[in-house]
Amino acid sequence: MLEGSSGEVAGQRANPFVRTARFGARLIVALAVLLATAWASLALSYRLPLSPLARELAAAAFALAGVATAVSILWRPRLVVILSFAVAFAGVLIWWSTIKPPLVADWAGDVARQVTGTLDGDTITLANVRNFAWKADGSYAEQWETRTYDLRQLKSLDLIMSYWAGPEMAHMILSFGFQGDKYLAWSIEVRRRVGGEFSPLADLFKSNPLVIVAADERDVVRVRSNVRGEDVQLFRMNVPPENAARLFLQYVADANDLAEHPRFYNSLFTNCTTTAARMMRAVGATFPLDWRLVANGYLPEFAYDRNALDTRVAFDELKARAHIDANARKADASDTFSQAIRAGVPSPFD
Numbered sequence: 001m002l003e004g005s006s007g008e009v010a011g012q013r014a015n016p017f018v019r020t021a022r023f024g025a026r027l028i029v030a031l032a033v034l035l036a037t038a039w040a041s042l043a044l045s046y047r048l049p050l051s052p053l054a055r056e057l058a059a060a061a062f063a064l065a066g067v068a069t070a071v072s073i074l075w076r077p078r079l080v081v082i083l084s085f086a087v088a089f090a091g092v093l094i095w096w097s098t099i100k101p102p103l104v105a106d107w108a109g110d111v112a113r114q115v116t117g118t119l120d121g122d123t124i125t126l127a128n129v130r131n132f133a134w135k136a137d138g139s140y141a142e143q144w145e146t147r148t149y150d151l152r153q154l155k156s157l158d159l160i161m162s163y164w165a166g167p168e169m170a171h172m173i174l175s176f177g178f179q180g181d182k183y184l185a186w187s188i189e190v191r192r193r194v195g196g197e198f199s200p201l202a203d204l205f206k207s208n209p210l211v212i213v214a215a216d217e218r219d220v221v222r223v224r225s226n227v228r229g230e231d232v233q234l235f236r237m238n239v240p241p242e243n244a245a246r247l248f249l250q251y252v253a254d255a256n257d258l259a260e261h262p263r264f265y266n267s268l269f270t271n272c273t274t275t276a277a278r279m280m281r282a283v284g285a286t287f288p289l290d291w292r293l294v295a296n297g298y299l300p301e302f303a304y305d306r307n308a309l310d311t312r313v314a315f316d317e318l319k320a321r322a323h324i325d326a327n328a329r330k331a332d333a334s335d336t337f338s339q340a341i342r343a344g345v346p347s348p349f350d
Contacts, residue, residue: 027074033073033085034067037063040089041059042205047205065084069081103260105193107191108192108196116128116259117255122151124248124252126184128146130220131144133219133333134219154248155178156236157177157243158183159235159237159300160174160175161233161234161300163232166297176244181338182338185215186213187272190208192208209263210262212254218338222332225328231325232324234324235322236309236345236347237308237309238348250282251279254279268294273299310348313346324341327344328341
């Protein structure tokens with residue numbers, strides 16, 4: 001009798017812990033449902049091929065169903081509610097997988113063409129190199145060129161950061177320098193349609209494809225420093241020419257593939273920084289995953305820590321001397337633009 005009573009008491013004491021564990025498990029599942037609900041609702045809102053009002057109604061209905069499911073899981077789990085949500089979410093996933101990036105559309109003029117290249121020995125011929133003449137109001141005189149580069153004359157690689165949303169976020173450009181002070185800049189961008197705008201949130205939901213732009217620096221750098229008024233900084237990289245040549249070829253290979261097999265831009269996972277990082281890894285560069293690849297405004301500091309910049313100069317001084325806006329505005333559209341923006345910027349090869 002005493003033994004039985006003791007066992008019952010022990011069981012009663014264990015019950016609160018069991019109940020807490022069960023509630024914790026239900027809480028985790030409910031949070032997962034809410035996260036899935038948020039993603040699916042935004043996906044429906046941005047991409048459902050219906051009128052704006054119909055998209056918003058569908059997104060709101062899914063959100064309400066998801067919240068109701070989470071509440072049910074927490075307080076009174078019902079299998080029919082949970083299974084109904086699972087079926088609805090699976091339907092959204094199946095629909096989502098059918099959305100493919102277009103190859104042809106009414107693209108905005110500055111991203112209308114995808115650069116492509118052909119290799120003949122050490123010579124690269126690039127078609128659709130952008131060399132626009134930008135005006136102060138943001139309009140431009142359009143010019144696409146075919147250019148030829150000898151990889152044996154490749155001498156340098158520079159990192160250009162254009163800050164458009166505070167110190168945390170920037171657009172990254174890599175510029176390759178050849179003999180004779182000739183530079184070609186590569187910019188990974190959102191391929192917008194005419195009238196479209198870049199939206200970090202919308203571009204998480206298959207809104208626009210990716211485009212790789214190869215351009216003259218007087219175009220792709222000057223439009224940011226002189227026309228848009230962004231804070232543009234240039235860092236000369238400590239990269240041997242042979243490594244820069246491999247990366248250049250990887251850009252060409254990715255551009256050629258993108259011309260035939262478009263991919264969506266994604267603000268977090270397939271953007272100007274993560275795509276370039278993937279290319280670097282593809283040619284043998286090794287570096288760890290780092291939060292500064294997401295908050296890419298701090299990418300120069302990451303590169304400095306990896307000895308990819310001129311570490312003979314303290315980073316704070318290097319960053320202070322990286323600002324090129326004043327020199328860019330002074331040079332404007334002159335033929336010496338590339339030389340002018342590098343004046344006073346430390347180089348590890350000097």
